Amino acid sequence: MKRCGYATIIGKTNxxxxxxxxNFLDKxxxxxxxxxxxxxxxxxxVKSTENCQTIFIDTPGTHKKTEKTINKILRKKPKEVIHDVDVILFMISGTKFDDVDQETLEIVNSSEAKKILLIxxxxxxxxxNELFPFVEKIFLKENFESIVPISSKKNEGLDIVQDELEKLMPENDFFYPTEGFDFQSQTFEITETIREKVIRMLGDELPYQTAVVLDMFEDQQNQINLNATIYVAKESQKKIVIGEEGAKIKSIGTKARMDLEEKYKKKVFLSLWCKVKKNWINDPVTLESFGIKN
Ligand SMILES: Nc1nc2c(ncn2[C@@H]2O[C@H](COP(=O)(O)OP(=O)(O)OP(=O)(O)O)[C@@H](O)[C@H]2O)c(=O)[nH]1
Ligand SMILES: [Mg+2]
Structure with missing residues (x-):
């Protein structure tokens, strides 16, 4: 009998x-x-093994409540899925457990889904040795099917997560083909790849005030042509994104292009612009046009 179902990953940001x-999907x-x-x-x-298919939903991490519209929208995202999944993977980082983790756990506990704690x-x-007393103090009274210490970065313990998931997934035929299937559109993959480079290459205050929009996308036989705009919320941020004589935006473009060429196995021509859209993180209409939907 095959198993198939939905699992979501919920936890504090970062x-x-x-x-x-x-790393779990190796993709x-x-x-x-x-x-x-x-x-x-x-x-x-989606991840398929011989007998089990799991459809995963990665979510925006929870963060402290603020008055910014973008934060309010992001904080709702986990709640949109927790009641429709079979399993919730609740993730914390090491033996750190603060108010935001606690608040997230309460959201998780409002769902009937089975729960696994990933440390x-x-x-x-x-x-x-700190692990056991920590778990005993906070989690033993909670309703977890299992508690799995892992290192996502070093690929440690991930096989145990697979075993635990297989036990909890309902008996079902597979919902999706086992290969050649992507949920996210190519446009989304491209703008996310660029946004990743923006976030990684900029200072701390800027990343969450940037968005990327694809203005032109031509997929030809041997090459892909792209024009994209990096939006920021203030004039001063634009200077940082562009950098001295355009050096910063150029290296963002180079890094993104290399990832995209690797992904699509084609030559990629990418032109990047940076524009200011004042206070966009508080404007629901612009947020929606940037793909951050309420
Ligand atoms: N040392 C170590 N670092 C890790 C591990 N897993 C993730 N990281 C690092 O933690 C940071 C955050 O990782 P993300 O996967 O972006 O975290 P996230 O929970 O998806 O964050 P949000 O999307 O903001 O909610 C990155 O720098 C990762 O490299 C791990 O097992 N060990
Ligand atoms: Mg994330």
């Missing part, structure tokens, strides 16, 4: 959800960075 998904589906608020939409991906980044733990 705990490593997207890194987990990419880059979700962008990652060491800055907070990297993922901005619910991202779907990520165990490669950073100096003393692995």
């Amino acid at each position: 705990v490593g959800k997207s890194t987990f998904l990419n 880059k589906v979700s962008i990652t960075s060491k800055k907070s608020q990297t993922t901005r939409s619910n991202i779907y991906a 990520n980044k165990i490669d950073l733990l100096k003393d692995k």
